[in-house]
Amino acid sequence: MPTNPLNRICYVEDDEDIQRIVRMSLERIGKMTVQVVGDPAQAIETIKAFKPDLVMLDWMMPGMDGPTLFRKMRETPEVKHLPVVFITAKASSSEMDELRAMGAAGAISKPFSPKDLPDQLRSIWSSLP
Amino acid sequence: MDHSKDAAVLDLVSTGESAAAAPPVRELADRRKVFGDQVDLLFRHSPTGVLISIVVGGIATYELWGDDTRDLISLWCVLMVLVGAARHLLYRAYYKRSDDNYSNWLRWFAIGAFGMGAVWGFAGAVFFPAHTDAQQVFLSFLLAGMVAGGIPVYSAVWWVYALYGIAIIAPFTYILATFGSPQFVELAVLVPMFLAVNISIAHRLSRVFADGFRLRHAYAHLGQDHSMLNTQLQDQIEELLQAQREIEASGRKLALFSERAPIAVFEVDRNATVLEMNPSAENTFGYSSTELIGRSMIRMLIPSDEPVLNGEWWQSFVRNARPEAGLKVRCRRRDAVELVCEFSLTPLVNDVGELISVITQCQDITQQLEAERLKKEFTSTLSHELRTPLTSIIGSLQLINTGMLGELDTEVSELTSIAERNGQRLLDLINDLLDIDKIESGKLQTYPEPLSLDELVRESLVLNRAFADRFGVRMVMLGTPPSMTVYADKKRLIQVMTNLMSNASKFSPEGGTVEVQLELVDRMARVSVMDRGSGIPPEFRSRIFGRFAQADSAATRQKGGTGLGLAICKRLVELMGGRIAFADREGGGTTFFFELPLTDRAAVATR
Numbered sequence: 193m194p195t196n197p198l199n200r201i202c203y204v205e206d207d208e209d210i211q212r213i214v215r216m217s218l219e220r221i222g223k224m225t226v227q228v229v230g231d232p233a234q235a236i237e238t239i240k241a242f243k244p245d246l247v248m249l250d251w252m253m254p255g256m257d258g259p260t261l262f263r264k265m266r267e268t269p270e271v272k273h274l275p276v277v278f279i280t281a282k283a284s285s286s287e288m289d290e291l292r293a294m295g296a297a298g299a300i301s302k303p304f305s306p307k308d309l310p311d312q313l314r315s316i317w318s319s320l321p
Numbered sequence: 322m323d324h325s326k327d328a329a330v331l332d333l334v335s336t337g338e339s340a341a342a343a344p345p346v347r348e349l350a351d352r353r354k355v356f357g358d359q360v361d362l363l364f365r366h367s368p369t370g371v372l373i374s375i376v377v378g379g380i381a382t383y384e385l386w387g388d389d390t391r392d393l394i395s396l397w398c399v400l401m402v403l404v405g406a407a408r409h410l411l412y413r414a415y416y417k418r419s420d421d422n423y424s425n426w427l428r429w430f431a432i433g434a435f436g437m438g439a440v441w442g443f444a445g446a447v448f449f450p451a452h453t454d455a456q457q458v459f460l461s462f463l464l465a466g467m468v469a470g471g472i473p474v475y476s477a478v479w480w481v482y483a484l485y486g487i488a489i490i491a492p493f494t495y496i497l498a499t500f501g502s503p504q505f506v507e508l509a510v511l512v513p514m515f516l517a518v519n520i521s522i523a524h525r526l527s528r529v530f531a532d533g534f535r536l537r538h539a540y541a542h543l544g545q546d547h548s549m550l551n552t553q554l555q556d557q558i559e560e561l562l563q564a565q566r567e568i569e570a571s572g573r574k575l576a577l578f579s580e581r582a583p584i585a586v587f588e589v590d591r592n593a594t595v596l597e598m599n600p601s602a603e604n605t606f607g608y609s610s611t612e613l614i615g616r617s618m619i620r621m622l623i624p625s626d627e628p629v630l631n632g633e634w635w636q637s638f639v640r641n642a643r644p645e646a647g648l649k650v651r652c653r654r655r656d657a658v659e660l661v662c663e664f665s666l667t668p669l670v671n672d673v674g675e676l677i678s679v680i681t682q683c684q685d686i687t688q689q690l691e692a693e694r695l696k697k698e699f700t701s702t703l704s705h706e707l708r709t710p711l712t713s714i715i716g717s718l719q720l721i722n723t724g725m726l727g728e729l730d731t732e733v734s735e736l737t738s739i740a741e742r743n744g745q746r747l748l749d750l751i752n753d754l755l756d757i758d759k760i761e762s763g764k765l766q767t768y769p770e771p772l773s774l775d776e777l778v779r780e781s782l783v784l785n786r787a788f789a790d791r792f793g794v795r796m797v798m799l800g801t802p803p804s805m806t807v808y809a810d811k812k813r814l815i816q817v818m819t820n821l822m823s824n825a826s827k828f829s830p831e832g833g834t835v836e837v838q839l840e841l842v843d844r845m846a847r848v849s850v851m852d853r854g855s856g857i858p859p860e861f862r863s864r865i866f867g868r869f870a871q872a873d874s875a876a877t878r879q880k881g882g883t884g885l886g887l888a889i890c891k892r893l894v895e896l897m898g899g900r901i902a903f904a905d906r907e908g909g910g911t912t913f914f915f916e917l918p919l920t921d922r923a924a925v926a927t928r
Contacts, residue, residue: 207709207713209710210713213713214716216720217720220725252705281704281705281708281709302712303708303748304716305719306716306719307719307723
């Protein structure tokens with residue numbers, strides 16, 4: 193379990209509405225600091241600059257999907273250690289297993305409950321090694 | 322076919338082929354019939370014999386008549402006529418006979434012949450001494466003539482002739498021997514010799530007759546056999562023709578099957594060279610049969626980089642000669658378009674295990690695969706495209722309803738709650754539809770593991786308490802659940818529990834209690850969820866586990882639900898090897914229960 197409490201979150205998501213909801217949920221209810229990235233191509237640069245505790249990735253995005261971005265992160269030394277949580281509308285067990293096999297810290301299925309989202313992230317955070 | 326008949330035919334054929342080794346034909350004759358023929362011949366000549374005897378007897382009477390011998394001659398004449406009449410009566414009786422007891426008839430005939438002989442013998446013995454020389458010569462010739470003339474009449478059975486001859490000659494010989502004159506004594510020696518020669522001739526004649534009869538019967542028998550053989554051969558030929566007609570008919574049927582079949586069919590040899598193909602094969606691959614017959618099916622139709630149905634694969638297939646089915650193989654059409662075909666290969670093997678040819682059936686499944694892919698993509702897109710806006714809608718409403726943006730006006734709050742609830746309902750519907758789709762297309766994967774069912778039931782109780790609260794319903798565990806392990810998918814089992822508990826909550830009266838029970842029934846773990854609702858209407862019972870099954874649409878609008886819940890529960894429970902059912906409760910209400918097989922620890926370990 194990480195020693196510091198979960199605070200800085202970077203969220204890569206192309207849908208602006210969902211960006212806002214997640215930001216409101218995490219900032220207002222979770223009292224966290226959130227950086228949102230709309231264009232997955234710029235995600236790695238933003239993450240490097242923002243230095244989050246945890247990264248949330250959408251699965252389906254135009255240009256580059258979540259898993260591809262995840263692999264790219266794993267190839268980038270500055271960000272490869274960061275825990276990654278997927279938010280996905282794909283929710284079948286086999287896909288979840290696939291994500292875990294890739295080294296994802298967790299997966300939250302869409303639609304998520306904004307009320308519960310901060311708690312869900314903290315529970316994943318606390319279960320990290 | 323009758324095998325004994327086969328064998329019989331073979332026997333007859335071999336008789337015909339190797340006559341040298343077979344017994345003489347006359348042995349085939351029936352002895353009884355030959356004997357009958359001999360007796361018959363005797364009787365046929367009987368009238369002639371009698372007639373001749375009477376005529377000659379008449380002449381003798383005329384010649385020998387004299388005053389001193391008148392009485393004797395008269396007596397002799399009477400004897401002759403009596404014997405002749407008796408023999409004639411016997412003859413008439415023979416031709417009117419009703420039995421074929423030939424030895425009996427022969428006995429009577431022999432007595433008759435002996436009698437006739439004896440009458441002549443009487444003549445020789447009585448008249449010879451009493452007459453003149455000339456008359457004696459006449460009598461001697463007469464007797465010799467009667468003995469010789471008897472040969473054709475009696476020799477059908479030689480001993481009948483012998484009896485007849487002896488009856489004539491014996492008294493005559495005795496008279497000759499005792500007459501006194503040395504010439505007569507010499508004659509007495511010669512006469513029996515003459516008789517013996519005649520008997521031996523008769524004996525030979527009787528054998529000739531018998532052989533003749535035997536041959537006649539044997540040939541009749543052969544003729545019968547021959548006609549029987551012919552009938553059998555004809556039957557066999559008819560059977561063969563029938564079999565041929567049947568084979569031709571089934572051949573035509575098979576040809577029609579393959580000709581009209583929508584599936585491409587090839588017959589190929591052990592080198593995969595095409596021997597025959599049907600019109601469907603021409604249509605599927607765009608080659609005419611003349612272009613493919615005589616060429617390798619594999620080289621012509623299948624890209625060399627395919628993992629199955631390449632040269633090496635074919636070699637091992639031919640070696641094993643085992644049928645293969647459901648091989649999905651990429652194929653090249655004549656116009657270079659790529660197809661995916663499903664192949665089934667059936668090797669035809671003869672009775673010594675040699676591969677004769679391979680019947681290859683293949684179906685173009687390119688479009689089917691494409692349709693499956695599109696459907697999968699559609700479902701996945703639908704799921705994503707519906708969930709994304711719903712995420713925003715429900716998320717926004719939920720954030721508003723938490724009150725974190727400030728207290729809401731009561732009416733506004735009411736409306737946003739309605740919006741959130743119905744958004745959730747829409748989401749449930751989408752999830753249920755996707756579930757049903759996956760289950761029915763066999764794509765739903767369950768991840769079974771050994772589960773503590775009592776823990777799972779407690780957990781579902783906690784998870785659904787909030788939902789029950791909304792309907793003012795209490796949810797309680799009945800008794801202490803025994804500890805039980807089942808082999809099931811945890812997430813899917815919780816889905817089933819949630820469905821049953823939320824149904825029970827929805828249909829309970831406000832302030833009511835939903836009871837949950839876990840027990841062991843007939844070595845199955847049974848989980849029951851019991852309500853005190855209004856029960857299941859009779860007309861709804863049969864389709865309660867069907868899709869979109871709801872008893873009362875008004876209640877649905879009021880309480881929510883997609884009508885898919887129980888259909889999903891039933892399929893999920895069945896996927897986990899259990900069953901689901903319901904029963905009325907004593908005192909009103911309904912019990913829904915499902916049963917799962919208990920885990921055998923050993924079975925789990927080997928899984």
